[in-house]
Amino acid sequence: MAFVIAVDGPAASGKGTIATRLGAMFGLPVLDTGLLYRGVGVLTERAGADPDDPRAAGAIAATLTAGQLDDPALRTRAAGELASRVAIHHPVRAALLDFQHTFAGQPGGAVLDGRDIGTVICPQAPAKLYVTATPEVRAERRWKQLKGQGEDVGYDDVLADIRKRDARDGARDAAPMVAAPDAQLLDTTEMTIEQAADAARRIVEAARARWEGSQETT
Numbered sequence: 001m002a003f004v005i006a007v008d009g010p011a012a013s014g015k016g017t018i019a020t021r022l023g024a025m026f027g028l029p030v031l032d033t034g035l036l037y038r039g040v041g042v043l044t045e046r047a048g049a050d051p052d053d054p055r056a057a058g059a060i061a062a063t064l065t066a067g068q069l070d071d072p073a074l075r076t077r078a079a080g081e082l083a084s085r086v087a088i089h090h091p092v093r094a095a096l097l098d099f100q101h102t103f104a105g106q107p108g109g110a111v112l113d114g115r116d117i118g119t120v121i122c123p124q125a126p127a128k129l130y131v132t133a134t135p136e137v138r139a140e141r142r143w144k145q146l147k148g149q150g151e152d153v154g155y156d157d158v159l160a161d162i163r164k165r166d167a168r169d170g171a172r173d174a175a176p177m178v179a180a181p182d183a184q185l186l187d188t189t190e191m192t193i194e195q196a197a198d199a200a201r202r203i204v205e206a207a208r209a210r211w212e213g214s215q216e217t218t
């Protein structure tokens, strides 16, 4: 397979920033797969359908296009909650598979970040990271981000959101959030973004060297 970097982890762990940095460092396109679920959640609600109805949300997922992912409404707190709700449905996850596989299959490789990239979407990815941080630190990062976007929200509410989403994303039976057995754990609790990006680069460089070695022998 092409050189795919799978970056998984819980909400606001830093995985999105790390994925973007890795894309720039290694010259690879980046897909934030959370946007797909955010898109399905927001579009389902806009259509007046029920996000908790697997068939309704699955039908919307089947119509999702790349052009719909730029909408700033997908970055809100409400969109994150809707995303986590529609993400438990098997038909939603099935409808989004092709898009993710096509992105991952680009000849030069790709970076994908999400919850199930290293376990379900690209289990053969040559480089896998599972990025974590304590719920409190993640809540603080997400709270600052939301405030920066102009959302009027308190830290305690953001922490409660994070805990609820961790529980829902980790407990669902469809592709639950879990580290792949062969993923490298990266705990960013005590790290600046520069330190986290640097640690991620070292992990990926080592994986790339192994991958290049395996390409020569096949």
Ligand code: DC
Binding pocket: 011, 012, 033, 034, 035, 037, 038, 080, 083, 084, 087, 113, 114, 115, 116, 117, 165, 169
């Ligand atoms: O990464 P994020 O916060 O944008 O993700 C929003 C929600 O989407 C998350 O709570 C669970 C879901 N999601 C998922 O189930 N699988 C993915 N690969 C990415 C996101």
